[in-house]
Amino acid sequence: MKVTVKDVANKAGVSVTSVSLVLNNRPSRITQETKERIIKAAEELGYRHTAKEAANEPATKLLGVIHPNCSNPFFNQCVKGIENHAAVNGYKVILCNIENSMERCLGYLEMLADLRVEGIIAMPPIDMNLNDNNMKMGKFFERTKIRLLLLDRAVDRVFCDFITGDxxxxxxxxxxxxxxxxxxxxxxxxxxxxxxxxxxxxxxxxxxxxxxxxxxxxxxxxxxxxxxxxxxxxxxxxxxxxxxxxxxxxxxxxxxxxxxxxxxxxxxxxxxxxxxxxxxxxxxxxxxxxxxxxxPAELMGKRACELMIKRISGEEQEPARDTYFAPSLIERKSVKNLL
Structure with a gap:
């Protein structure tokens, strides 16, 4: 009887996701002790994890969203657009509130990698372009190969799909x-x-x-x-x-x-x-x-999710591009006419 990844997980006392991350040598926060236990269990069971099997692993249908500040309604409207479009297309969203902290942003990125999200839509923190923070983000995505889309705020020297207002x-x-x-x-x-x-x-x-x-x-x-x-x-x-x-x-x-x-x-x-x-x-x-x-914050979020899903499915294969949404003036009563 063929040994499965589930058998290895049961013997090592870990999740199937953890086994997959270790045997595929993917970035994770799994301890060295646990990694060794998984490898030992696989060897004892005679399990052989082939590249073909790795490629056939089921998609997680998970998207990560980096949210800079939950107290700002503009970003909340962007998230609403993302989540609504994701739900219609069978995806679930993992929302990470970073409170404009690059340290928290990097921690959440590692967590999202562990969870095998298929793409990340990031609204970066305000210190993203300070102290080589942009390079840290760039190296993360270069290492993990996770799809990235930047929403609202650009990151210096990080080249990917970017959606913002004009x-x-x-x-x-x-x-x-x-x-x-x-x-x-x-x-x-x-x-x-x-x-x-x-x-x-x-x-x-x-x-x-x-x-x-x-x-x-x-x-x-x-x-x-x-x-x-x-x-x-x-x-x-x-x-x-x-x-x-x-x-x-x-x-x-x-x-x-x-x-x-x-x-x-x-x-x-x-x-x-x-x-x-x-x-x-x-x-x-x-x-x-x-x-x-x-x-149009909600529409910007929807467009970001739509493009990310098309990238994941392979429907969109053109080079990364910038998309700008046109702003409009909403006149109310806070401006006095001096003429």
Missing amino acids: NKQGAYLATEHLILSGHRDIGIVSGPREVYNCRKRLEGYKEALVYYGISIARENIYYGDFSSRSGYRAAEYFEERDVTAIFACNDLMALGVYQYAAEHGLKIGEDLSVVGFDDIPYCDLLNPPLTTIQQ
């Missing part, structure tokens, strides 16, 4: 709207310098100012971290500089501006104009409702 165009639209409403002293609350999206949004802001003949004032640029707390600090900073409008590079930072205004007797849409970015849920419930740049 960040530069979105920032241009936001800044242009403020300019056409009569504002010339416009502050921007950016995210960290090293994050791809932030660089592009800052470019769009500057390009709009230059096009309309407004000089770029370095003191009107504030670098935050995408949190409402940094938006609050930015509003405090800009109050001393008498800007009439603030473009916040995400809606959470815009919420921080709202909080500062409420605590210091400033009325949004009258004393201070604000435009956000993302159009997260409840922007229309603020007082006043927030004018913002809309990104």
